[in-house]
Each structure stands twice: as C-alpha cells, then as structure tokens.
Amino acid sequence: LDGMLSDExxxxxxxxxxxxxxxxxxxxxxxVLLNRARRDLRRQPFTFERDNRFGVVVFDAAAVLDLLDDPxxxxxxxxxxxxxxxxxxxxxxxxxxxxxYRRIRVSDFDIEGLxxxxxxxxxxxxxxxxxxxxxxxxxxxxxxxxxxxxQRRLPGGWYRAKSKKELAECGSYxxxxxxxxxxxxxDDLEHPIARMSEDFQLATKPLxxxxxxxxxYIEHSVFLx
Numbered sequence: 001l002d003g004m005l006s007d008e009x010x011x012x013x014x015x016x017x018x019x020x021x022x023x024x025x026x027x028x029x030x031x032v033l034l035n036r037a038r039r040d041l042r043r044q045p046f047t048f049e050r051d052n053r054f055g056v057v058v059f060d061a062a063a064v065l066d067l068l069d070d071p072x073x074x075x076x077x078x079x080x081x082x083x084x085x086x087x088x089x090x091x092x093x094x095x096x097x098x099x100x101y102r103r104i105r106v107s108d109f110d111i112e113g114l115x116x117x118x119x120x121x122x123x124x125x126x127x128x129x130x131x132x133x134x135x136x137x138x139x140x141x142x143x144x145x146x147x148x149x150x151q152r153r154l155p156g157g158w159y160r161a162k163s164k165k166e167l168a169e170c171g172s173y174x175x176x177x178x179x180x181x182x183x184x185x186x187d188d189l190e191h192p193i194a195r196m197s198e199d200f201q202l203a204t205k206p207l208x209x210x211x212x213x214x215x216x217y218i219e220h221s222v223f224l225x
Contacts, residue, residue, distance in 0.1 A: 002071070006035040015214065026082030033210045034078055038068040040213070047205050064205045067195075076192035077206060080135050081143075083108075084223050094120040111136050111170070123181055130178040131185075131193060137171030138200065142207025143215075143223065172200040 004010065011032055014020050021029060041047075041061050067073050088108050093101040094117075104120070106113040111133055118129040140148050141164050148164055162170070179197040182190045196203055 002035075005031050006039065008036075011036045026085040027078050030078040030081040030210070031074065033214050034068060034074050034206060036214065037206050037209050038065065038074070041065050041068070041206075041209065047209060060202070060205065063202055064209075067199060067202055068206055070195070072188070072191050073195060073203075076189070076196075077203065080138065081207065081210075083135070084139050084143075092117070096120070108132065109136060124184045127178050127181040127184045130174040130181075131189075134171045134175035134178065134196060134200070137167045137174075138196075138204060138207065141167055141171070142204040143211045145208060168201055168204070172197065175200055 005028075014024070014029060014032060041064055045061050047061055047064060089105055090108075091103065091105045093103055096102045102120075104113075104117055106117050114129050114133050114136070118126050118133070121129065145164065148162075148167065175193060176197040178185070179194045182193060185193060
C-alpha cells in the first residue's frame with residue numbers, strides 16, 4: 001500500500017488533472033502529497049521558513065524526514081489536512097448550573113471558541129477539543145502562513161491578533177495538555193499526539209512544504225469550502 005501511494009504516476013495523475021482532486025478522498029490526496037514530500041526532501045538538506053516577506057533557509061530536512069518516516073505521523077498529518085477540507089460548526093448545550101444550560105456554537109476554526117468550550121466539558125470531551133486547538137494552530141502556521149501575517153493587520157477573530165510564534169506556543173501547549181490525558185484517546189492517536197507535544201514546530205514544516213511546493217493555485221479551492 002505504501003508503495004502504491006508513493007508511486008510517481010499516482011502523484012502526476014492527481015496533480016495534472018485538477019478534477020481528480022475532487023474525486024478522491026482528502027485523506028488519500030494528502031497521503032500522496034506527504035509521501036511525495038518525503039521523497040523530495042531526501043534530495044535537499046534544508047527547508048524554508050517565511051518571516052514576513054523574507055525566506056529563511058533552515059538545515060533541518062533530516063529532522064523533518066525523521067518525522068515523515070514515521071508511518072503513524074504521516075497518517076496523522078494526512079488526517080489533519082483532510083479535516084480542513086470543510087469548515088464545520090457544532091452546537092452544544094452545556095449545563096452551567098442546576099437546570100440552566102448555555103447554548104454554545106463553535107466553528108472548527110474558532111480557536112478562542114474552542115478554548116472557552118474546553119473549560120465547560122468533561123475530561124473525555126476536553127482532550128479532543130485540546131487536540132483540535134493544536135491542529136488549528138498547526139494548520140494555520142503550516143498551510144496559511146502568509147494569511148496569518150496578513151490577517152494580523154485586520155480586526156476580527158482571536159487568531160488574527162496572533163503572530164506565528166504565539167500560535168506555535170498555543171498549539172504546543174494544547175498538544176501537551178492533550179498528551180497528559182491520552183488515556184481518553186484511541187490507541188492510534190496516543191503516539192502522534194505525544195510526538196506533536198514535543199515536535200510541534202517541526203511538524204509545521206512538511207505541511208508548509210506540501211502547501212508551497214504542490215498545492216499552489218488550488219490551495220484555496222481545496223481547503224475550507
């Protein structure tokens with residue numbers, strides 16, 4: 001299976017036929033792209049980081065490859081990317097006192113709302129909200145880095161006032177908190193969440209590489225429909 005998903009012909013077929021992107025699952029599509037990134041990064045010793053308008057060369061490709069060589073991390077990152085293909089909102093009623101409930105509507109992309117919601121639920125629900133907060137921060141830094149820089153100049157959502165450094169601190173913190181309650185997570189998530197709690201900044205690199213190198217003009221049509 002890994003060999004088929006890493007086949008150059010599959011990558012070329014998806015990337016050269018834009019309509020095909022809409023005909024396959026997000027998880028399949030991003031697994032193919034992450035496998036391609038893994039192959040391409042073996043040929044160069046560095047990655048790029050963008051600091052405002054300037055690009056910075058960082059010689060950390062070996063560390064990024066170590067992350068991508070972990071099949072559980074590749075699968076997890078593909079799942080994270082595919083989860084942002086659509087932006088869902090959820091409504092929940094939370095009991096705030098005897099007989100009194102508070103209606104809360106939270107978007108998958110609303111970091112501030114997710115943080116507030118996480119304070120009102122039990123431990124089992126809380127760990128999933130913390131995980132999601134970390135994933136939103138990861139996605140913003142890795143895929144929409146330029147967007148984060150541009151939005152800081154505009155009024156609006158909580159994340160618009162945050163720098164990439166502050167988002168990274170937020171993401172790392174909530175992944176660490178989720179890792180502490182990993183007993184509430186399925187077995188296949190325990191390892192990725194533990195690793196994300198330690199290597200958050202590193203995990204933004206393969207997402208940034210995929211976004212910059214492969215997605216290009218189709219990026220905004222793939223995510224957040």
